[in-house]
Amino acid sequence: MIRLCVIALAFSSFALGQASHDLSGIWRWSKGVLTMSNTTPQMTPWGQAKFDANKPSYGPRAIPPALGNDPQGKCDPLGIPRLLFFGPTARVEIVQTSDRLLQFFEWEHIWRTIWTDGRALAADLDPTYLGTSAGKWEGDTFVVDAVGFDERTWLDHFGDPHSDEMRLQERYRRVNRDTLELTLTLTDPKAYTKAWVSETKTFKLQPKKDEIQEIFCVPSQEEEFNRRVRDPAAGKSGK
Amino acid sequence: MNRMLLVRLVICCVPMLAHHGTNASYDLGKNVTLKATVTEFVWSNPHCALFFDVKDDQGNVVHWVGETNSPGVLLRAGWTRKIMQPGDQITITVHPSRAGTATGVVQTIVLPDGKVLERGAGAAQ
Numbered sequence: 001m002i003r004l005c006v007i008a009l010a011f012s013s014f015a016l017g018q019a020s021h022d023l024s025g026i027w028r029w030s031k032g033v034l035t036m037s038n039t040t041p042q043m044t045p046w047g048q049a050k051f052d053a054n055k056p057s058y059g060p061r062a063i064p065p066a067l068g069n070d071p072q073g074k075c076d077p078l079g080i081p082r083l084l085f086f087g088p089t090a091r092v093e094i095v096q097t098s099d100r101l102l103q104f105f106e107w108e109h110i111w112r113t114i115w116t117d118g119r120a121l122a123a124d125l126d127p128t129y130l131g132t133s134a135g136k137w138e139g140d141t142f143v144v145d146a147v148g149f150d151e152r153t154w155l156d157h158f159g160d161p162h163s164d165e166m167r168l169q170e171r172y173r174r175v176n177r178d179t180l181e182l183t184l185t186l187t188d189p190k191a192y193t194k195a196w197v198s199e200t201k202t203f204k205l206q207p208k209k210d211e212i213q214e215i216f217c218v219p220s221q222e223e224e225f226n227r228r229v230r231d232p233a234a235g236k237s238g239k
Numbered sequence: 240m241n242r243m244l245l246v247r248l249v250i251c252c253v254p255m256l257a258h259h260g261t262n263a264s265y266d267l268g269k270n271v272t273l274k275a276t277v278t279e280f281v282w283s284n285p286h287c288a289l290f291f292d293v294k295d296d297q298g299n300v301v302h303w304v305g306e307t308n309s310p311g312v313l314l315r316a317g318w319t320r321k322i323m324q325p326g327d328q329i330t331i332t333v334h335p336s337r338a339g340t341a342t343g344v345v346q347t348i349v350l351p352d353g354k355v356l357e358r359g360a361g362a363a364q
Contacts, residue, residue, distance in 0.1 A: 057260030064338075065260035072259055075285075088360050089312055106311065107285075157259075213311025214284075221283035228281075229288050229306050233264040235338030 021137050023101065023172060025205050026093045026212065027180055032201035034058075034085045035156035036186060040196070047161050047191035054159030061159060064234035066226065071154060073226065075217035077129040078108060079153030080146060081168060081184060084201070092203070093212050101135055101142070106212045114144050121147050127164045129153055144170040155186075163190035178205040261306075265334040265344045275303065277327040282320040285309040289323065289345060291331065305333050305345040308359045316359035327351055 043051060055061075055068040065073045072078060078086075083105045090107035099117040104110075114133040125132050125148030133146040146168045155162045166188040173181045184198040261267070275291040289305040307313060310320070323329070328351055333343025348356040 057263050062260065062263035064264040066264075068260070068263075070259070089308070210315075213309075213314060215309045215311040216284045218284045222285065225281075225283060225286050225288060229286070229304050229342065230260070230264065232304065232340050233306065233336045233338065233342040235336075235340060 021142070022096065023094045023142060023174055023180065024096050026091050026208070026210055027203035028091050028206050028210075029086065029088045030179075030202045030204040032199060034087050035158055035160060036081075036184060036196045036198040038199075040160065041192045041194045043161070043192055044190065046163070047188075050161035050191065051159060054154060054161065056154075056157060056159035058157035059159075064230065066230045066234035066236050070157075070159075071152070072157075072217070073222070073230075075219040075222050077110075077153060079129040079150065080112065080131055080133075081170075081186075082154055082156055083107065083112075084170075084182070084184075085156050090215060091206060091210065091212055104212055106215050107217075109212075109214055109216050114146075121145060127151065131166075131168070140173055142172040144168075144172070146170070161191050162186070162188050165190045179203070180205070261334075261344050264336060264338075265306075265342075266337050267334050269335055270332050270346060271335045271343060272330060272332040273303070275329050275331050277323045277329060278302070278325055280320075280323045282310055287313060287318075289331075289348075291329070293341075301341050303341040303343070305331060305343050307345045312359040316357050318356055318359075322356070323348075323350070 055063055055070070057063060057065045057068045057070055057073070084092075086105075086107050090105065092106065093104040095102045095104065099115065101114040101116055103112045103114065105112070112130045112133065114135040116135050118136075119134055121132060121134055127148050127150040129150050131146040131149040133144050135142055135144040137143070147166075149162060149164060149166045149168075151162060151164045151166075153162070154160065166186060169185045171183045175181055180203040182201040182203065186192070186196040186198075273293045275293045277289065277291050279290040281288045281290070286309060287307040289307060291303050291305065292300045293303055295301055308316075330349040332346045332348075334346060336342040346358050350356065
């Protein structure tokens with residue numbers, strides 16, 4: 001009986017939105033399109049030019065990697081939010097400390113720091129691949145604001161662009177022990193004529209034994225792979 | 240490719256999850272199963288590659304290469320760096336290249352001891 005009460009309390013704490021502000025664990029993509037949403041806002045001329053110049057190897061515009069220019073093909077950093085849209089192949093592990101929340105991305109084997117020490121985001125940050133992020137709890141939702149992104153990364157696998165003016169807000173909510181939901185709002189007046197609000201993404205908690213693997217993207221090995229595999233696959237000579 | 244020894248040709252219509260450029264480079268609607276001899280297994284990041292020889296119906300050896308996932312993904316699927324050695328006789332199923340070259344993205348491999356290797360989870364198409 002006591003055990004049942006404990007279990008009931010644990011579940012009710014999530015149901016009532018009184019979870020322990022704990023997002024830690026190994027999470028795997030479960031549901032959602034691998035971009036903000038299927039409805040892209042109208043792009044500015046600058047955004048459209050970037051989109052047209054990007055030659056992806058995923059989605060309706062996909063061409064073989066040997067013929068495209070996806071930064072991933074050369075192991076260039078994917079950046080945020082693309083790493084969040086990577087899909088079920090790679091996990092993300094969340095670790096929380098007293099002044100930050102860390103996202104360890106299995107793909108590229110890198111981490112992102114989300115500061116939780118109350119700092120404000122500076123207005124004139126030098127752009128970086130992962131941007132600069134600050135997070136805080138609003139009830140049961142962890143809200144992250146991020147700015148200062150390097151515009152050389154793509155927004156997603158499909159070649160959607162962003163600029164260094166992109167501001168991103170992520171809202172994480174752990175709806176039960178095993179389920180983490182994420183919605184994003186992207187504001188980038190240089191690339192899009194209005195804000196882009198995502199659909200809800202879902203991640204599922206993985207067992208602890210499913211540890212983060214070392215999945216580097218090694219430029220020399222990827223170059224060799226391109227030469228010996230991707231080029232022949234596309235009909236190019238792989239010498 | 241139609242001159243090569245095709246043990247089985249299966250057309251399927253189920254869309255699959257794949258990794259970088261898979262849908263663009265390979266015909267995911269076709270499975271080609273081949274009796275093959277391993278020549279090299281390259282364990283590299285972020286993609287491993289399997290090189291193997293297949294005899295065509297004239298008895299000529301055709302050099303194939305199969306694209307696979309990253310070591311981290313393959314480890315989860317039960318692969319290891321040394322799981323295949325040159326000379327191993329395998330039965331391999333791939334989605335073949337759209338360009339018609341002797342390349343494919345690996346789906347399953349039956350090892351000499353009968354163990355079946357699956358490709359592991361994929362990412363976006």
